[in-house]
Amino acid sequence: MRIVNRLLAALLALALIVGAVLLIIEVIAATLGHQQALVHWHQSYAWAHRTPWQQGSVRVAAAALLVLGVLLLVAELKRPRVSRLPVATEDAGAQDDVAFTRRGVAAALRAAVTDVDGILAATVRVKRRSVSVQAQAAAQDADAARALKEPAAAAAAGRLAALQLASPPRLSVRVARRSR
Amino acid sequence: MHADRTNRAMLTLFALLLIAAGAAAGAASLGFFGTATKHRTLLHNAVGDSYGRQGDWLWPVTALVALLIVLLALRWLLTLLFTTDRAGDLRIDSGGGKGRTTLASAALTGAVTEEIENYRGIDSARARLVGDPAAPQLVVTATVADCADLPALRRRIQTGALAHARATLDRPDLPAQLDLTVTTKRSSRVT
Numbered sequence: 001m002r003i004v005n006r007l008l009a010a011l012l013a014l015a016l017i018v019g020a021v022l023l024i025i026e027v028i029a030a031t032l033g034h035q036q037a038l039v040h041w042h043q044s045y046a047w048a049h050r051t052p053w054q055q056g057s058v059r060v061a062a063a064a065l066l067v068l069g070v071l072l073l074v075a076e077l078k079r080p081r082v083s084r085l086p087v088a089t090e091d092a093g094a095q096d097d098v099a100f101t102r103r104g105v106a107a108a109l110r111a112a113v114t115d116v117d118g119i120l121a122a123t124v125r126v127k128r129r130s131v132s133v134q135a136q137a138a139a140q141d142a143d144a145a146r147a148l149k150e151p152a153a154a155a156a157a158g159r160l161a162a163l164q165l166a167s168p169p170r171l172s173v174r175v176a177r178r179s180r
Numbered sequence: 181m182h183a184d185r186t187n188r189a190m191l192t193l194f195a196l197l198l199i200a201a202g203a204a205a206g207a208a209s210l211g212f213f214g215t216a217t218k219h220r221t222l223l224h225n226a227v228g229d230s231y232g233r234q235g236d237w238l239w240p241v242t243a244l245v246a247l248l249i250v251l252l253a254l255r256w257l258l259t260l261l262f263t264t265d266r267a268g269d270l271r272i273d274s275g276g277g278k279g280r281t282t283l284a285s286a287a288l289t290g291a292v293t294e295e296i297e298n299y300r301g302i303d304s305a306r307a308r309l310v311g312d313p314a315a316p317q318l319v320v321t322a323t324v325a326d327c328a329d330l331p332a333l334r335r336r337i338q339t340g341a342l343a344h345a346r347a348t349l350d351r352p353d354l355p356a357q358l359d360l361t362v363t364t365k366r367s368s369r370v371t
Contacts (some may be wrong), residue, residue, distance in 0.1 A: 002184055007266040009187035010260050012194055016253040020246035027243040053208040057221070062205035064299045069198030076192045084359055087334065095346075096338055104324075104361035111326035111364045162330055 005076075050077065082128040086166045100163055102126045109133055112159035113173070116151050118144070120178060131160065133173045145177035183259050190256070210281040217357050267309040267316040270349065285309040285316070290343060292320060301328025318345055318356040326362045334360060 022039055029037035036042060053060065084099035100108070106124040113135050115124040122135040135152050137145035153173040160171055211218040222228075239270050270288070272281040289307040296305035303323040309316045320342070324333055337358060346354045 005187045013253045013257040017250050020249045023246045024243045027239050051222050052219055054218045059209045062202045065198050066202030069195045072195035095355045101359055101361040108326055110363040
């Protein structure tokens with residue numbers, strides 16, 4: 001989001017500069033007695049002079065502005081996805097802000113779960129308060145896959161505890177059998 | 181972090197302006213401001229009338245406001261494109277002498293990176309000094325092999341490289357941010 005925000009901010013700043021410079025040029029041109037300098041604003045002026053508020057195109061433009069504004073506002077106010085999970089600091093220095101990255105936590109849990117015999121692969125999703133592990137068993141048999149849930153969950157819980165996070169997220173582990 | 185808060189604030193403000201403009205235009209269009217307004221043309225309103233009657237001085241004032249907007253937007257754009265949050269060279273206290281000693285921040289971050297990368301279980305490390313050179317913050321990102329003893333390695337970085345950086349700068353209160361990430365790639369240093 002930070003990169004997108006920088007891009008949007010650069011575009012907005014550029015649009016403000018271009019718009020304001022054009023306005024200044026047109027005001028100077030009009031003051032000096034010229035009709036139009038760079039923008040054919042007379043056409044827009046005439047259109048605005050004859051178009052009533054109830055016209056369909058005005059309603060469409062109003063709706064577009066409203067939707068765009070709401071989308072941008074929601075995007076800006078939305079809480080960003082957690083990027084780092086702080087480590088419990090009882091033994092850390094007071095000046096140290098130590099954390100595991102979200103990807104780091106996911107990689108650690110994925111490695112722990114795939115180390116369990118019979119687990120082929122795992123997908124880990126880390127959120128602020130919860131971690132979900134979706135593991136795939138090597139076996140095609142449902143009972144065999146179900147039997148792996150406990151060791152997979154234990155491995156994931158053990159690795160999560162080893163990270164010593166300040167607020168350990170809730171862990172959920174699912175093991176699915178191999179489809180074919 | 182540079183300019184990120186400004187970006188967010190300005191984009192939020194822009195979103196609110198879009199909503200206000202869209203809602204006002206929609207309300208006028210649907211007749212919430214009276215049926216007379218609904219049938220009026222876009223320029224037939226108090227603002228349009230003012231510019232029509234007093235345009236001689238209103239347009240130059242508008243141009244001056246536009247000039248102010250250009251200057252502010254230009255400053256914003258230049259900040260976005262050319263500034264960094266990295267601290268420059270650090271001034272070292274030379275004990276009241278006349279000389280002046282500076283330490284290139286790259287020298288410190290290079291030493292921190294090298295020390296951490298030599299720890300067993302570390303795959304790679306990156307360090308940078310951010311903020312005001314008078315009160316910098318050390319930001320370290322270390323990639324750790326998943327088979328390493330993570331708590332022990334974390335403590336080693338804190339009591340080793342971070343402590344050494346504080347001692348080098350003679351700043352026991354130097355704030356540090358340590359981000360640990362885990363890789364499943366086996367480090368050549370892990371035995």
